[in-house]
Amino acid sequence: MNPIRKLFDILFDYYGPQKWWPCQTGLRWEIITGAILTQNTAWTNVEKAIGNLLVADVMSPESVLATPDEQLQELIRPAGFFTQKCAYLKAMAAFMLEREVAFEQSTDVWALRREMLAVKGVGRETADSILLYAFNKPIFVIDAYTRRIAERHLHLDGTLHYDTLQKFFMDALLPDVAIFNEYHALIVAFCKESCHKSGCGEICSKISDIAI
DNA sequence: AGCCAGGACTGAG
């Protein structure tokens, strides 16, 4: 069995189902908002911003576009880079008004990815996160956590290009939305809950000999 | 007190 699948099994046995993406309302737009606001930003800060948006009743593409820049920036300020992210949110809101239905229906995930990458503020990780978690399309998300675990525990080069690393994971796994969803969530769970804490002996010892 | 967090854009070479 290949190391990538083995790592998944160990993480799943240990942590169980993760139920991602973290989302209070169940709204697709909240997932998209989180994906943009979390760019190079701690999730705790994103939660504050999302809380502000919910209180202000600005949690839809329409309401985002109807909110003046200054006001929207104030709401998302806790997530940092608020000037840029204000513009990004509005670009994405306009895009969703135009293309949300088409995205729900299409099964050509690579075409959708290409199209979403044209939106200002949407890079590869953000596009893949939105496709996987907001639209349930089968694509694998590479982020800083994935690179870390790939380097430390799978003996892969963590500095490989995004698309190259993504292909490693996707080729090793069944093209299943549920698996891609769960795997990325498990990687985050491991990196956040174990890497930083001192007592991670049990899971770390299981993971340490994956590639042997 | 600095360093870093679930990146992306831009301009230079």
Add this chain to the structure above:
DNA sequence: CTCAGTCATGGC
């Protein structure tokens, strides 16, 4: 195409 500089907040 690679790479540094830029954007900004809050927690540790």
